[in-house]
Amino acid sequence: xxxxxxITRREAPTMAAQGVERSDAExxxxxxxxKFYKSxxxxxxxxxxxxxxxxxxxxxxxxxxIYYLTPWIRxxxxxSAPNQAVLVDLAHERFYFxxxxxxxxxxxxxxxxxxxxxxSLFLATALFGRLWCGYTCPQTVWTDxxxxxxxxxxxxxxxxxxxxxxxWSAQKVVKRVSKHAIWLVIALATGGAWVFYxxxxxxxAHGLLTGSASPVIYAAIGxxxxxxxxxxxxxxxxxxxxxCPWPRIQGAMTDRDALSxxxxxxxxxxxxxxxxxxxxxxxxxxxxCNQCVAACPMGIDIRDGLQLECINCGLCIDACxxxxxxxxxxxxxxxxxxxxxxxxxLRGEKARFRFVRPRTVLYTVVLVVVGAVMLxxxxxxxxxxxxxxxxxxxxxVTLADGAVRNAYTLKVMNRADRARNFWLSxxxxxxxxxxVIGLGNVTLPTKISVEADKVRTLRVLVTVxxxxxxxxxxxxxxxxxxxxxxxxVEAVFVSGAAP
Amino acid sequence: MSxxxxxxxxxxxxxxxxxxxxxxxxxxxxxxxxxxFYACIVWAVGYWVLMPAWPLVxxxxxxxxxxxQRDAVTAAVQQLKDARAAKEHELDHATLExxxxxxxxxxxxxxxxxxxxxxxxxxxxxxxxxxxxxxxxLNDDVWLWGGKLEDIQHTITVxxxxxxxxxxxxxxxxxxxxxxxxxxxxDDLTExxxxxxxxxxxxxxxxxxxxxxxxxxxxxxxxAGKGNRQFGxxxxxxxxxxxxxxxxxxxxxxxxxxxxxxxxWGGRLSPETIKSLAVYVHxxxxxx
Numbered sequence: 135x136x137x138x139x140x141i142t143r144r145e146a147p148t149m150a151a152q153g154v155e156r157s158d159a160e161x162x163x164x165x166x167x168x169k170f171y172k173s174x175x176x177x178x179x180x181x182x183x184x185x186x187x188x189x190x191x192x193x194x195x196x197x198x199x200i201y202y203l204t205p206w207i208r209x210x211x212x213x214s215a216p217n218q219a220v221l222v223d224l225a226h227e228r229f230y231f232x233x234x235x236x237x238x239x240x241x242x243x244x245x246x247x248x249x250x251x252x253x254s255l256f257l258a259t260a261l262f263g264r265l266w267c268g269y270t271c272p273q274t275v276w277t278d279x280x281x282x283x284x285x286x287x288x289x290x291x292x293x294x295x296x297x298x299x300x301x302w303s304a305q306k307v308v309k310r311v312s313k314h315a316i317w318l319v320i321a322l323a324t325g326g327a328w329v330f331y332x333x334x335x336x337x338x339a340h341g342l343l344t345g346s347a348s349p350v351i352y353a354a355i356g357x358x359x360x361x362x363x364x365x366x367x368x369x370x371x372x373x374x375x376x377x378c379p380w381p382r383i384q385g386a387m388t389d390r391d392a393l394s395x396x397x398x399x400x401x402x403x404x405x406x407x408x409x410x411x412x413x414x415x416x417x418x419x420x421x422x423c424n425q426c427v428a429a430c431p432m433g434i435d436i437r438d439g440l441q442l443e444c445i446n447c448g449l450c451i452d453a454c455x456x457x458x459x460x461x462x463x464x465x466x467x468x469x470x471x472x473x474x475x476x477x478x479x480l481r482g483e484k485a486r487f488r489f490v491r492p493r494t495v496l497y498t499v500v501l502v503v504v505g506a507v508m509l510x511x512x513x514x515x516x517x518x519x520x521x522x523x524x525x526x527x528x529x530x531v532t533l534a535d536g537a538v539r540n541a542y543t544l545k546v547m548n549r550a551d552r553a554r555n556f557w558l559s560x561x562x563x564x565x566x567x568x569x570v571i572g573l574g575n576v577t578l579p580t581k582i583s584v585e586a587d588k589v590r591t592l593r594v595l596v597t598v599x600x601x602x603x604x605x606x607x608x609x610x611x612x613x614x615x616x617x618x619x620x621x622x623v624e625a626v627f628v629s630g631a632a633p
Numbered sequence: 634m635s636x637x638x639x640x641x642x643x644x645x646x647x648x649x650x651x652x653x654x655x656x657x658x659x660x661x662x663x664x665x666x667x668x669x670f671y672a673c674i675v676w677a678v679g680y681w682v683l684m685p686a687w688p689l690v691x692x693x694x695x696x697x698x699x700x701x702q703r704d705a706v707t708a709a710v711q712q713l714k715d716a717r718a719a720k721e722h723e724l725d726h727a728t729l730e731x732x733x734x735x736x737x738x739x740x741x742x743x744x745x746x747x748x749x750x751x752x753x754x755x756x757x758x759x760x761x762x763x764x765x766x767x768x769x770x771l772n773d774d775v776w777l778w779g780g781k782l783e784d785i786q787h788t789i790t791v792x793x794x795x796x797x798x799x800x801x802x803x804x805x806x807x808x809x810x811x812x813x814x815x816x817x818x819x820d821d822l823t824e825x826x827x828x829x830x831x832x833x834x835x836x837x838x839x840x841x842x843x844x845x846x847x848x849x850x851x852x853x854x855x856x857a858g859k860g861n862r863q864f865g866x867x868x869x870x871x872x873x874x875x876x877x878x879x880x881x882x883x884x885x886x887x888x889x890x891x892x893x894x895x896x897x898w899g900g901r902l903s904p905e906t907i908k909s910l911a912v913y914v915h916x917x918x919x920x921x
Contacts, residue, residue: 525761526761527759527760527761527763528759528761528762528763528770528772531763531770531772531773531918531919532773532872532873533773533774533775533872534773534774534775534868534871534872534873535871535872536872539772539773539918541772541918569918571916572733572736572739593916595918
């Protein structure tokens with residue numbers, strides 16, 4: 135029977151060791167306390183100081199900075215396009231990202247970006263565990279910020295627990311109201327920043343300040359304010375545990391060699407309170423002070439092993455390292471380590487890290503290939519495009535002398551930032567007349583001018599004389615070219631006669 | 634209740650209700666659910682006061698906001714009309730040729746014409762204006778009453794065999810039904826018309842029908858059967874047949890002398906809409 139079991143909670147000393155307070159924090163998901171239907175156990179994470187807390191502050195500053203400031207970066211694209219560096223221009227159907235401009239037809243670039251992001255996530259997870267969850271996920275960043283505000287106003291863990299248990303008083307009302315007010319302000323700023331990505335930021339800011347922005351904008355800000363406030367302030371870890379699919383996907387992404395925040399069982403057990411002067415021989419280094427549980431924003435006990443709820447933020451490492459410092463033991467009882475290493479040490483073998491593994495190699499290869507394809511695609515991106523839509527109603531028109539006419543709608547796209555002339559031609563059939571509505575009968579190739587960054591829609595009627603008609607349908611090809619770039623699009627000409 | 638009755642198996646309080654030894658567990662509704670439920674009730678009361686809500690014997694409660702979907706639609710339609718007013722005015726003052734020469738105005742007219750065509754013309758002429766049995770195809774180059782912009786505009790305005798006083802009017806006699814010609818004469822004429830369109834026909838019948846055609850048909854269809862747009866008489870020598878190309882189709886047409894009716898749109902559609910329709914139909918490809 136372990137020491138842990140012998141000493142019940144009630145009898146436990148308030149000190150875990152000399153100079154180390156023993157927290158009565160309990161894991162919110164501990165197996166002993168797990169019911170089918172259970173209301174949420176409130177979590178009051180204790181503020182910690184250390185390497186990972188510092189990294190999280192820096193990452194928070196960088197990610198929030200990117201989020202709030204990106205829409206304000208200007209990028210000159212000439213007179214034909216907006217000068218906002220990152221802009222999802224829904225009204226004009228364009229996506230701008232610095233030097234990249236994407237039309238709706240090129241949505242595969244977005245697909246490529248999403249694949250890149252997914253594979254990067256897989257690779258990062260296979261190497262370092264849930265880095266995304268612990269440091270950069272917006273849910274984590276905003277929750278962290280909201281907890282920081284809570285800590286600032288209501289005090290640290292014990293003060294907050296006391297406040298929650300207190301009956302309502304003027305002081306409690308003031309603290310609660312100011313906390314929620316600041317949360318709402320942050321949420322409003324978050325929702326407010328989001329809309330700047332979809333329209334010119336300075337103009338919209340002016341519109342928002344003067345109250346003249348579109349109701350859609352206000353509605354979007356309202357919804358995002360509500361979601362930020364409720365997800366980051368009220369729901370917090372429940373989003374990660376119950377709503378997010380990533381913890382489940384993550385199970386397939388990690389293996390025994392992936393880094394994750396690990397309680398080194400080999401060193402920690404058997405755990406138990408320690409009195410000064412007692413020998414460390416014959417027992418583990420964990421003094422059961424529960425500081426790791428108190429610090430955990432997910433409210434779990436890392437000593438229960440790798441678990442779904444753990445977002446790998448490393449705050450328990452900071453909490454434990456501080457304690458280890460106080461009791462003069464080496465740091466790293468909880469550390470980024472692998473499951474395989476723990477097993478090796480238990481077997482008396484030497485720990486080693488294997489970053490080069492089949493899956494990390496595979497992810498890297500996929501990442502490089504997709505990245506190269508994307509780069510190649512962007513580098514050779516055509517600034518001219520042509521869409522051909524054949525009329526199907528009516529499918530074909532027979533004229534008085536037996537000639538047959540097909541109608542096509544051509545969309546000539548000029549993605550360059552200047553007006554250009556394109557030569558339009560048709561191959562694969564011998565037309566009697568080519569009629570462009572608005573331009574009249576034309577001889578091919580014919581010159582079509584298209585304004586900068588615009589699409590020109592042409593209705594083209596192709597008539598074929600009876601003697602040139604082939605039964606069934608003929609393969610034809612429309613070509614748009616400015617002599618430097620050429621775009622060919624296949625289409626068919628339907629004669630109406632059975633093949 | 635003085636003492637809480639807790640179910641031993643689940644650890645949940647019971648309501649005290651018991652049936653045959655089975656006790657009902659007390660699992661109250663979640664607070665958030667109740668909160669939303671009460672909020673909905675409050676909302677509903679506010680809604681009754683502000684919005685149209687309760688049916689009365691005559692009419693209904695209008696609510697303080699005096700909201701009406703009908704008024705909202707009327708206002709929206711008016712707003713749209715106001716927005717289009719400038720272009721409609723321009724359309725009104727431009728000739729059909731000027732409309733075609735102005736790309737901006739042409740785009741507007743084509744859009745308006747397409748919408749008006751879908752609403753008013755598509756039931757007979759088809760959504761792609763491809764026509765059908767008895768209904769002319771407007772995509773091809775065959776025009777009974779002319780395919781110039783002005784011709785099309787006039788046909789739309791007055792209709793064909795319509796109630797308008799100046800309607801396009803013509804009537805092919807029912808040669809068979811009204812006993813104008815004998816059945817065997819109609820058989821001969823059918824062969825003659827087949828021969829006119831360049832197809833193989835019974836030479837004896839064609840010879841017999843030559844005088845018949847000159848006496849009965851040539852007045853409208855012309856001595857060579859080329860048709861006459863003045864009477865809306867179709868060309869019998871081409872590949873286009875309003876009522877079908879087979880011998881049976883042609884025979885039936887001579888027998889019954891069918892003629893479709895196109896309503897007059899003059900009083901129903903605005904002159905601008907008719908202009909737009911003319912430009913749209915002209916643009917389908919057959920315009921002359």
